[in-house]
Amino acid sequence: MTADDRSLPLRERKRLRTRRAIADIALRLFTEKGFHATTVEELVGEAEVSRSTFFRAFATKEAAAVEAETELWTTYLGELADRRPSGPVLAGLCDTLARTAGVLPPDWDHRYMATRRLILTSPALLGHVEYQRTGVERQVVACLAEKLGLDPDDLRLRILAELATTAWSVAARDWVRDGGDGGRQALTDRLRDAFAAVPDALNLSPGAS
Amino acid sequence: MTADDRSLPLRERKRLRTRRAIADIALRLFTEKGFHATTVEELVGEAEVSRSTFFRAFATKEAAAVEAETELWTTYLGELADRRPSGPVLAGLCDTLARTAGVLPPDWDHRYMATRRLILTSPALLGHVEYQRTGVERQVVACLAEKLGLDPDDLRLRILAELATTAWSVAARDWVRDGGDGGRQALTDRLRDAFAAVPDALNLSPGAS
DNA sequence: CAGATTCTGACACTCAGTCTCAATAATGCA
DNA sequence: TGCATTATTGAGACTGAGTGTCAGAATCTG
Structure with a gap:
């Protein structure tokens, strides 16, 4: 289930790594600036992924938090x-x-x-x-x-x-x-x-x- | 607490009446068309109040439902x-x-x-x-x-x-x-x-x- | 009736979440 | 290794909820 599991196909590993990266950055930004005050825009900028990718990984901003x-x-x-x-x-x-x-x-x-x-x-x-x-x-x-x-x-x-x-x-x-x-x-x-x-x-x- | 209570000032009675009217229409429309499929725009049209009035009566669309x-x-x-x-x-x-x-x-x-x-x-x-x-x-x-x-x-x-x-x-x-x-x-x-x-x-x- | 207070409607604005489409990357098979 | 298939990404347009402002109307007080 972890992103480093070599038994998983590369695609899946990448997907999980991205998901984890987004969640970590989300938690950090929300803690620093507040949940409401942080926009998804900023978040995906920091995480270097597109908005699309964010909403593919998490259904809502809340879910990422x-x-x-x-x-x-x-x-x-x-x-x-x-x-x-x-x-x-x-x-x-x-x-x-x-x-x-x-x-x-x-x-x-x-x-x-x-x-x-x-x-x-x-x-x-x-x-x-x-x-x-x-x-x-x-x-x-x-x-x-x-x-x-x-x-x-x-x-x-x-x-x-x-x-x-x-x-x-x-x-x-x-x-x-x-x-x-x-x-x-x-x-x-x-x-x-x-x-x-x-x-x-x-x-x-x-x-x- | 009801909108017909004559002891309440007129302003308050009107406010409660409006609130009740919105809630009733919301429940009807949401039941007919679905909660998600009904927009606040339609709702306030039916209730003959402005969007502003709606959001003054209820903090969110959910609350009205x-x-x-x-x-x-x-x-x-x-x-x-x-x-x-x-x-x-x-x-x-x-x-x-x-x-x-x-x-x-x-x-x-x-x-x-x-x-x-x-x-x-x-x-x-x-x-x-x-x-x-x-x-x-x-x-x-x-x-x-x-x-x-x-x-x-x-x-x-x-x-x-x-x-x-x-x-x-x-x-x-x-x-x-x-x-x-x-x-x-x-x-x-x-x-x-x-x-x-x-x-x-x-x-x-x-x-x- | 006059002045203070509260409520309303109109409008512009931000931002979350959805959708489509073209480009790219991974996979499976010859 | 080369190629077709399939999944993933990024870009951008779009909808709709929720917020803030402000002028005007309705209500309240005296």
């Missing part, structure tokens, strides 16, 4: 598909997310943190990742329904898929806020904490802290 | 703010949503169903409502944190806020699919079912249907 986020969820869905169901489903999703965090490439940390920080500054980006998230959840539900032999409309599956992404979201938010201190281990620790908080949340009542 | 959805969440936040915390928080959120469904104006049903159907046809609209949803959840967390004297970053609050909107979402999806049969009562029944499914979801394991 959140490439690291996309990698995360693509990997998550891949890991989930490979997995055999055993034990409580929610725990399984927690493990899958932890495994995902372990499998992502080393340079992903920095890109993801930059992306998340960027998202905090731009409604358009938040909108884009939230939209992306619903797509991921839909696929998780479909995958689980298939494996467990359940109706894809089962209320419980949707609740589980949503809880998993929420737990990630909360864990990642705090991890990013602390500058990624403690690396992937810290991230997975926070993730387990977030999943552990779910039963507590259901029992939460006023007065009982 | 999902006005009924916006009414729902605005009402929800209002009901939540009025409420005193008692008993389990999740049950409280369920009650608040049920109450919200009861408080919305009679013509809301049709507009909401048309809106939800429209959303299924357009990624841009789905993105918009999902973005809107995160804003609502953020406000719910802030409101609950205030009332319960908890940290707004408390993991459990975010989980609860998310579960509530998920439960609504699932309940409304099925209700809309069945054409709103059974009216508001059917909607609140489905809502209670969805909330009831939450503990089941947590215990879900392969094999146990």
Whole structure:
């Protein structure tokens, strides 16, 4: 899947290299000047590709900004598909997310943190990742329904898929806020904490802290 | 809050009437021709207002399409703010949503169903409502944190806020699919079912249907 | 009715995203 | 290696959403 994979045809390698180059430059420019203030025109100038090439690599300006986020969820869905169901489903999703965090490439940390920080500054980006998230959840539900032999409309599956992404979201938010201190281990620790908080949340009542 | 409220100054009444007229025509045109295929130009022609007026009433084309959805969440936040915390928080959120469904104006049903159907046809609209949803959840967390004297970053609050909107979402999806049969009562029944499914979801394991 | 305030419409402008077409680069096969 | 096939690129024109300005009209206050 990487641009240096010699097994891939040259055409494909070039395409992936261009895509990666654009995403890197996009993240840098958006961080420096702001997402809204940076035009696609400037971006493609810096990347030395044409507008056409940009929009062939990414459907929207937003998509170029959140490439690291996309990698995360693509990997998550891949890991989930490979997995055999055993034990409580929610725990399984927690493990899958932890495994995902372990499998992502080393340079992903920095890109993801930059992306998340960027998202905090731009409604358009938040909108884009939230939209992306619903797509991921839909696929998780479909995958689980298939494996467990359940109706894809089962209320419980949707609740589980949503809880998993929420737990990630909360864990990642705090991890990013602390500058990624403690690396992937810290991230997975926070993730387990977030999943552990779910039963507590259901029992939460006023007065009982 | 309605355009016919005589206690409001004339200016305000006109503004609300215009807003409502635009939203109604938008929903009709988008349903007839498709969201993407309908331009703002056509819309304002039909509504007999200028482009400027349109964008003063609604920040984006999407916002005009999902006005009924916006009414729902605005009402929800209002009901939540009025409420005193008692008993389990999740049950409280369920009650608040049920109450919200009861408080919305009679013509809301049709507009909401048309809106939800429209959303299924357009990624841009789905993105918009999902973005809107995160804003609502953020406000719910802030409101609950205030009332319960908890940290707004408390993991459990975010989980609860998310579960509530998920439960609504699932309940409304099925209700809309069945054409709103059974009216508001059917909607609140489905809502209670969805909330009831939450503990089941947590215990879900392969094999146990 | 007069003056202050707010709303409206008209118009020009920027920029994202789409489409077409000709030139170029990679591939597969003789 | 040479050649036909196929995918990729860059250039440029086009649509449409969203913004800013400004003059004039409608509403509000006294």
